[in-house]
Amino acid sequence: MTLQILTSDLLSDARHGFFTRRGGASSGVFAGLNCGAGSSDLSDVVAINRGRVASAMQVPPEGLIGVHQVHSADVVTVSAPGAQGKADAMVTDRPGLALSILTADCMPVLLHDPEAGVIGAVHAGWKGALGGILERTLEAMEDLGADRSDILAAIGPCISQSAYEVGPEFLDAFVTEDPEFEWFFANGEGDRYLFDLPGFGLKQLRDAGVAEAEWIRHCTYHSPEMFYSYRRSVHQQEADYGRLISAIRL
Structure with missing residues (x-):
């Protein structure tokens, strides 16, 4: 099956892609393009999947750069292929290096300054977003x-508000930081709330002064044929889940 790669018109001057799960070699709960070496999928199959992504990005396998993601606000500046350590975002001005991040409900954020020739890739869950990963x-x-x-x-692609149910302590963490963050929560059942993760990410980017920002409007939870979802795997009591990959290069 051919790879399915979603793109953004905003990033048309940089080779990039938000890869769906289609076109991979994994099977079972990982069926498709699982690129998570940290999953319990077969390592050689994950390597095949990552090789297909590298080929689509027109870089050698070692040119598909990643980090050990830990839900932090840490950023790595990449100057050459190789292990990048623990972080949740990367930036570079070096052509030929594809910055890639893995997600399964969190936000994959790709950035490009076409004037300066600088790119960035971010893994932003609620904790990293609240902690300032986008600003950093x-x-x-x-x-x-x-x-x-x-x-x-x-x-x-990331989890949408209609699928992101959270408890009151989650809301408290946000409004303690800024009372206006309550705007990103809708009432759910009982004491539960629904959190707008992509809306929160967009506000942070726009408030930070970027030229333009968009969410490409795909929900990982509600489209199982296209995307892996951590939360969906928990609800379905699956043993593990695949990881989606997103990448950008100059």
Whole structure:
């Protein structure tokens, strides 16, 4: 099966893609393009999947760069292939390096300053987003010569508000940071709330002063034929779940 790669018109000047689960070699609960080496999928099959992504990005396998994601606000500046350590975002101004991040409900955010020739890739769950991962990524891009007023950002497939049920302690963590963050919560059943993760990410990007930002409007939870979803796997009591990959290169 051919790979299915979603793109954003905002990032048309950079080779990029939000890869769906279609076109991979994995089977069972991982069926499709599982690119998560941290999953319990067969490592050689994951390597095949990642090789297909590298080929689509027109880089050798070692040119598909990733980090050990830990839901932090840490950013790595990449200058060469190789292990990048623990972080949740990467930036570079080096052509030929594809920055990639893995998600399964969290936001994959790809960024490009076409004037300065600087790119970024971010794994942003609620914890990283609240902790400032997007702002820190913009700062790291600026350190490479980017101007945030020229930076274009696209949020890829992630969990939508209708599927993201949270408890009152979750709401408290946000309104303690800023009472206006309550705007991103809708009432659910009982004491539960529904959190708008992509809406929160968009507000942070726009408030930070990027040129333009968008969510490409695909929900990982509600489209099992296209996307892996951690939350869906929990609800279905599956033993594990696949990881989607998103990548960008100059």
